[in-house]
Structures are given as structure tokens and as C-alpha cells.
Amino acid sequence: MNRTINTRGPATAAEYGYDDLRAFMTRMTGDEKHSFAATSTLDVLWVLYDRVLRYDQVHPTWEGRDRFLLSKGHGPMAYYAVLAAKGFFPVDELDRFGSFDSILGYHPDRLLVPGVEISSGSLGHGLGLGVGMALGGRIKDSQSRIVVLMGDGELDEGSNHEAIAIASRFGLDRLAVTVIDNDSAKHGWPGGVASRFAVEQWATVDVDGRDHDAIEGAMATETDGRPLAVVAHVEGRDG
Amino acid sequence: MAETRTDTMRTRFMRVVGDLLASDDRAVAVLAVINRGLFEEEGLIERYPNRVIDVGIREQSQIGVAGGLALEGFRPIVSGYAPFLVERPFEQIKLSLTHQGASAVLVSVGGSWDSAGAGRTHQAPADVALISALPGWTVHVPGHPDELDALLRSGYAGGGSVYIRTSVEANRSAHVSARSEIVTLRGGTPDGVTLLVVGPGVDEALAAVEGLDATVLYTATPNPLDARTLDAKVAGDDLVIIEPYLAGTSAGRVADALSNRPMRIRSHGVHQPEVGHYGSPRDHRRFHGLDARGIREFVTSA
CATH class of the missing domain: 3.40.50.970 (Thiamin diphosphate (ThDP)-binding fold, Pyr/PP domains)
Structure with a gap:
């Protein structure tokens, strides 16, 4: 539930919806090799920012916000489109994507982009950071959720499996991971991506990554004190 | 101290x-x-x-x-x-x-x-x-x-x-406080050599230069280096860095600090990371030439 909407820029955030996102994404050129990565995440990102996360786009560092970490920093065009649609920065900024003076690079930078919690791009960093943020939240007795978006290909990085293990050992029930499974992992995940989390006692849900109601419902899963992994299946590159 | x-x-x-x-x-x-x-x-x-x-x-x-x-x-x-x-x-x-x-x-x-x-x-x-x-x-x-x-x-x-x-080795005395400073432990003349010692190894360095015209400086903070003090304290044109880590690590910062004058700067630290021997820390200090004898040999070599 969002506290405010942004009123900066040529229009208010309230004027933009899901149907505007693909047009926004076409305004960002130069990183076409990651278009597939971007379109894979689009629906999950929209549902998170439209229905799940608490944030204040006018005050992006509001202490009570949920933290969203785009660990899979490749192809952030969908992320930027959603942030612009929700008013974190003016939509016109999208046209400067990747240019020298733009705040929007091919990988997001938390020191440049309002609302971006972590700088990412090198795979396998976001979940470790998310575990640290969740532990920090526990010390502060915070009710904020930490939501980390990853890719099934990104799970190849061994650092993720360190973090998957300790998140459950510490019972980080404010931590959720959304894995976009678009069959990018070179050698696949026999038994399914969710099994990699389930074996470490995470609560897991598999959903259609284009079904907004299903994604929203999965993010509301009761976890009985465990971290949550939502595996969002989308069409593969050849799909 | x-x-x-x-x-x-x-x-x-x-x-x-x-x-x-x-x-x-x-x-x-x-x-x-x-x-x-x-x-x-x-x-x-x-x-x-x-x-x-x-x-x-x-x-x-x-x-x-x-x-x-x-x-x-x-x-x-x-x-x-x-x-x-x-x-x-x-x-x-x-x-x-x-x-x-x-x-x-x-x-x-x-x-x-x-x-x-x-x-x-x-x-x-x-x-x-x-x-x-x-x-x-x-x-x-x-x-x-x-x-x-x-x-x-x-x-x-x-x-x-x-x-x-940190290290299991320690000098006999503490020489610096919370300030990231360079201090003089032994004075010499501008005609002699200056040693800049980092961290453990001071006692070995002082023993190494016994009888030599040598200034011995010390710091526990190689980065950022106290460049102004180093510039003020180095009188001659021959400097040896004694560093308990990879040889050459601090040379660039020392060279920058002394770039206003012609200097010979040599680095003496770990030259060979693949030791191939076990033993004790003292054995390894000797292997790397960072005991008193090794330091003296390095300092007095051409």
C-alpha cells in the first residue's frame, strides 16, 4: 500500500499503468541483447510495485518501506519502466538510458537512481545483501519485507547457495525471493528451481510469471517463520 | 608509549x-x-x-x-x-x-x-x-x-x-597512536639510507641498521600514507620500504609522496609468495629476508 504518489515530471504517477510499460521500454535503446531478460521480469516487477511492496516514491529512503533488490541486474529496462511509471523519476529520463549523463545505466546504480536499493549487474550479490538487510531489520524489529528478484541463470552463482542456506538457518521470514525462471540456466535445475530452496526449508510457490493475481497471491503465502521463494515461470527464449 | x-x-x-x-x-x-x-x-x-x-x-x-x-x-x-x-x-x-x-x-x-x-x-x-x-x-x-x-x-x-x-608477531613497543602518522624511531644523516618500516618488523629493522648511517621511520598505516610527514622526514635520496606483505605494495604511494625530488626507492617485503616450506613465522621472516640479517643485506646491497 503506497503512501503517496509522485507529482514530479510531466504527469503524475497515477496516470501510468501496466499498459504503458512496453512503450516505456522501447524508449530505452542500446542494450537490446538484454531485451529478453527485461521482458521476462516485467509482470513480476509490475505486480510487486503495484500490489505488494510498501514504498514512498517521493521519499524513497523512508525507513518503513519494503526493500526491493534487483539482484539480476541485467536488462533493467523493465525495472526502470516500472519505477518511472510509479513516479520515482520522470518518464523522460528513460530516453537518456545508457548515455553518459544518464542516471540509468545498463545495470542499476543505487547511488544514482531514486528507489534503487542495491547496485547490481554482477550476478550473485543480491541475496547475500538481502540476508544482511533482513538480519538488520530483525535487530531493528522492523516489519519491512526484503524482496530479492533473481533469475534461474543467476542461481548458477555459488554465492546464492551460501545465502539460501543461511537465510533459512536464521529463520528470516521477512525475506522473500522471486526467481524468474525463463530457462536461462545453462545446465538447468533438475527437480525444478523451487527444490533448491525447499531443500533448505524455504517455503516455496511456483506460479505463472505472467499471471498477476497468482503472483500477488504467492507473495502473500504464509511461511511459518521461513523465508519465501516464489518461482515465476515465463516463456523461455525460444518460447 | x-x-x-x-x-x-x-x-x-x-x-x-x-x-x-x-x-x-x-x-x-x-x-x-x-x-x-x-x-x-x-x-x-x-x-x-x-x-x-x-x-x-x-x-x-x-x-x-x-x-x-x-x-x-x-x-x-x-x-x-x-x-x-x-x-x-x-x-x-x-x-x-x-x-x-x-x-x-x-x-x-x-x-x-x-x-x-x-x-x-x-x-x-x-x-x-x-x-x-x-x-x-x-x-x-x-x-x-x-x-x-x-x-x-x-x-x-x-x-x-x-x-x-593483525599479526601474531608484535614489536616490543607501540610507536603510533590512533593517528595515521609516520614517526621517527632512529635518526641518521642525509648521506645515509632511510628505512620506512610498516607494522611488525621494527625490532628487526633497528637491529639490522646497527652501526649504519640510517634513519628509521615507522608507520602502521600504509594507505592512505602520511605523505606530508614522509616528505618532511626523508632527508637523503635513498629509501628502503620494509613491508610485511607483497614487495612493492607501498612503493607507488611512497613515490608519489616523494615525487618532488630524485630518489632511489626500493621495496623489501614478500618477494616470493609460493614459499614451499612450513615451520614457524620466524622461519618465514628469515626466508623472505625480513629478519635483521636479511634486512641488512638488502639495505647494504647495491
Whole structure:
């Protein structure tokens, strides 16, 4: 539930919806090799920012916000489109994507982009950071959720499996991971991506990554004190 | 400075960390098993169950967790063996801390040869060079528990990214305080050689130059280097850096500090990281030519 909407820029955030996102994404050129990565995440990102996360786009560092970490920093065009649609920065900024003076690079930078919690791009960093943020939240007795978006290909990085293990050992029930499974992992995940989390006692849900109601419902899963992994299946590159 | 050595850097580290955990709710100790026994002995895990975090043998996550805690406003103190604290998770230090604009205090044990019997896997002579390659990091190499005490407290309070390389070796006396300064331990003439000694090894260096026209300077902070003091204290044109880590690590910063004059600058440290021998720290100091005899040979060689 969002506290405010942004009123900066040529229009208010309230004027933009899901149907505007693909047009926004076409305004960002130069990183076409990651278009597939971007379109894979689009629906999950929209549902998170439209229905799940608490944030204040006018005050992006509001202490009570949920933290969203785009660990899979490749192809952030969908992320930027959603942030612009929700008013974190003016939509016109999208046209400067990747240019020298733009705040929007091919990988997001938390020191440049309002609302971006972590700088990412090198795979396998976001979940470790998310575990640290969740532990920090526990010390502060915070009710904020930490939501980390990853890719099934990104799970190849061994650092993720360190973090998957300790998140459950510490019972980080404010931590959720959304894995976009678009069959990018070179050698696949026999038994399914969710099994990699389930074996470490995470609560897991598999959903259609284009079904907004299903994604929203999965993010509301009761976890009985465990971290949550939502595996969002989308069409593969050849799909 | 006091002439006493009542404890080791490791036990002093524990005392200071205990003080910091008690005095600052933002202090969080992040472990990867190493040092856990000491934290248990001190009762710190029982006293601060949420602020002493042991991630197990997961060094990438150790740094990642520290980065996440720092982003939430905490001040992580991250400790471990130098190869596993610096070399193994180096990309996490670069990206999960530095690139995020987050900071922490990293405190290592082991150094170049503390675990002489453990071999190359437990030796990290390149640690100071690696950390110094990242922007914004302060590197302390204390030569005495009193120096560690002061530098850890000031480094923690300073709020930036700090790497402290502790050692089982220690000089007979402490020579610097919390200030990142260069001090003169022995005076010489401009016609003689100047030694800049970093961290442990002062006593060996002083013994090495007995009877020579030599100035001996000392610092426990190779990065950033106290360039102004170095410039003021170096009188001659012949300088030898005695560094207990990879030879050449500090040469660039020393050269920058003295770039206003013609100088011969030589580096004497770990020239051969693949030792191929075990033994004791003293054996390894001798192997690397960093005992008194080796230093004298290096200093007096053409």
C-alpha cells in the first residue's frame, strides 16, 4: 500500500499503468541483447510495485518501506519502466538510458537512481545483501519485507547457495525471493528451481510469471517463520 | 608509549570488539566461524545474539551480509583469516560494500606467514595490495596490541571502510597512536639510507641498521600514507620500504609522496609468495629476508 504518489515530471504517477510499460521500454535503446531478460521480469516487477511492496516514491529512503533488490541486474529496462511509471523519476529520463549523463545505466546504480536499493549487474550479490538487510531489520524489529528478484541463470552463482542456506538457518521470514525462471540456466535445475530452496526449508510457490493475481497471491503465502521463494515461470527464449 | 606487551593482537581485538558492542547498538560482528571460539569465551554471542552473526564457512555471504547490514545503518566488524576475508570474497568487498557506498571494518588474522605450518592456502601477502586497489579504504597494519587497540577504535568511529591486518608477531613497543602518522624511531644523516618500516618488523629493522648511517621511520598505516610527514622526514635520496606483505605494495604511494625530488626507492617485503616450506613465522621472516640479517643485506646491497 503506497503512501503517496509522485507529482514530479510531466504527469503524475497515477496516470501510468501496466499498459504503458512496453512503450516505456522501447524508449530505452542500446542494450537490446538484454531485451529478453527485461521482458521476462516485467509482470513480476509490475505486480510487486503495484500490489505488494510498501514504498514512498517521493521519499524513497523512508525507513518503513519494503526493500526491493534487483539482484539480476541485467536488462533493467523493465525495472526502470516500472519505477518511472510509479513516479520515482520522470518518464523522460528513460530516453537518456545508457548515455553518459544518464542516471540509468545498463545495470542499476543505487547511488544514482531514486528507489534503487542495491547496485547490481554482477550476478550473485543480491541475496547475500538481502540476508544482511533482513538480519538488520530483525535487530531493528522492523516489519519491512526484503524482496530479492533473481533469475534461474543467476542461481548458477555459488554465492546464492551460501545465502539460501543461511537465510533459512536464521529463520528470516521477512525475506522473500522471486526467481524468474525463463530457462536461462545453462545446465538447468533438475527437480525444478523451487527444490533448491525447499531443500533448505524455504517455503516455496511456483506460479505463472505472467499471471498477476497468482503472483500477488504467492507473495502473500504464509511461511511459518521461513523465508519465501516464489518461482515465476515465463516463456523461455525460444518460447 | 608503554614498554609492555600484556596480550596479543587477537585477544586485544576481542576486548575492543566487546567494548564496541556494549557502547554502540549499531555495532555488529560478522563471523565466518573463525574467531567464534573467542566470541564464545568472551560471552559475546550469548550477550548479543542478534549482533554477533556467524554465517558459517561462507565467506562470500560474510561480506554480502555485512554489506546488507551497512545499508541498514549498522557498522559491521568483519573478521577472519586474511585469505578468506580478502582474497576469496574480493568481488563482494568491491561490489557488496564499496560499490554500494557501504562501509565496514574488516579485521584479518594470518597475514603473510602467521600460519607458516599451514602453507600457501592460509597466507595472503597480497591482501594490502588488493584492498588498496579499491577506492576509499584505509589500511592499518598495527605492529603492537596497543596500536591495534587505538586504530580499531578510531577506525570504527571514523565510519569509513577500514582494513586492519593483525599479526601474531608484535614489536616490543607501540610507536603510533590512533593517528595515521609516520614517526621517527632512529635518526641518521642525509648521506645515509632511510628505512620506512610498516607494522611488525621494527625490532628487526633497528637491529639490522646497527652501526649504519640510517634513519628509521615507522608507520602502521600504509594507505592512505602520511605523505606530508614522509616528505618532511626523508632527508637523503635513498629509501628502503620494509613491508610485511607483497614487495612493492607501498612503493607507488611512497613515490608519489616523494615525487618532488630524485630518489632511489626500493621495496623489501614478500618477494616470493609460493614459499614451499612450513615451520614457524620466524622461519618465514628469515626466508623472505625480513629478519635483521636479511634486512641488512638488502639495505647494504647495491
